[in-house]
Amino acid sequence: MKTRDRLRIAMQKSGRLTEPALDVLKRCGLTFRQSRDKLFCFGEGEPVDLLLVRDDDIPGLIEQGVCDLGIVGRNVLDEFSLTTGVDGAPLKEWRPLGFGRCRLSVAVPQEMAYENATSLAGQRIATSYPGLLGKWLRDAGVDAQVVTLAGSVEIAPKLGTADAICDLVQSGGTLVANQLREVDVLLESEAVLAGPATLPTDERGDMLELLFKRLDGVIQVSESRLLLLQTSRGNLEAVTRLLPGGPQPTLLPVAGQPDQLMLQALCAGEVSWRQLEEIKKAGAREMFVLPVEKMLA
Ligand code: ATP
Ligand code: ZN
16 A cells, blocks of 8 residues: 555544644644545645544544544543554554543532442443443442443433433533533543554654644643843842743843843743732833744744
C-alpha cells in the first residue's frame, strides 16, 4: 500500500468540539478548503487535511491508520481503549487541548442515599460508557448491573429502566432538571489530540513534529499574559517579588529617566486585578496586561 505523504486529522463533523477544534488548528496556521460533501477538507498551506466524522468514529479511524491524529474527548478515547480497541495497537493522548471540558459522573435520584461506590451494589446503572463504568465498578469491587444506552441516559431513572446513571456532566443543569444528584466523578475529560503510540517517521513525521511544536505554543499562549510596567530601581526588588510565576522578567531603560525601568514579564496565567493592585502598591505604575498571540520558544 502506498503511504500517504499528507497528514490527516480526524475531528468532529458537527458538535461541541467542532468550532474549538477548527480554531486551535487555525491558530496553528492550518487553513482548509471545505469540500462540498464536507467529509474531507483539503489543507491549503501545509500538507495537513481534515476528515470530519462522528466523534465516536475517531479512535477507530486512528487505529485503522485512516487518520494520523484525531481531536476527540478523553471520554471517547478511553472508552474505546477499554472496549472496542482492546485488540488493536493502543492509542495515545498526545496533547490535552483545554476545551470541551466535562466529567463522567455517577448521578442518583435526589432521594437515593449514597455514600460511596458500594452504595450501588445490586443497582442498575444506565450509561453510554459501559467500559469506563465497568472498570470503575470492578476497581471498587462493586457488583452492579450496567445498562448500556446510546443516548438520553438521564431519563432512565424516571422511566424505571435504571436506578442510577453514569453520564457526562458540564454545568450539572441537565441533572438538576431530571432530579438527579451528582455523587461521584469517574473521569475528568477534555478534548485531546490523540494518535497511535508510535508516530510515523516518514515525511508525515516532520509535519507532525512541526504541528506539535506550534500546538505547544498555542496552548501555552492561550493561558499566557505579557505584563508591562514601570518602576524605579529602588522598588524593583519589591515589585519583582510579587510577579506571578514565569520566566525572569526583562528590564529596559526608560529614555531620559535614569532611575526608572520598564519591566516586561511573561506570566503563566491570568493576572488578576488584585495582583495588579498589590504590584502597584509595591511601586509599579503604567501597568499593562496583554494577551499573547503567538509564541515560539
Ligand atoms: P456525534 O454526532 O459526533 O456523535 P455527540 O452527540 O456524541 O456527537 P457532543 O454532544 O457534540 O457529541 O459532545 C462531544 C464531546 O464534547 C463529548 O464527547 C465530550 O468530550 C464533550 N462535552 C463537553 N461537555 C459536554 C456535555 N455537557 N455533554 C456531553 N459532552 C460534553
Ligand atoms: Zn458521539
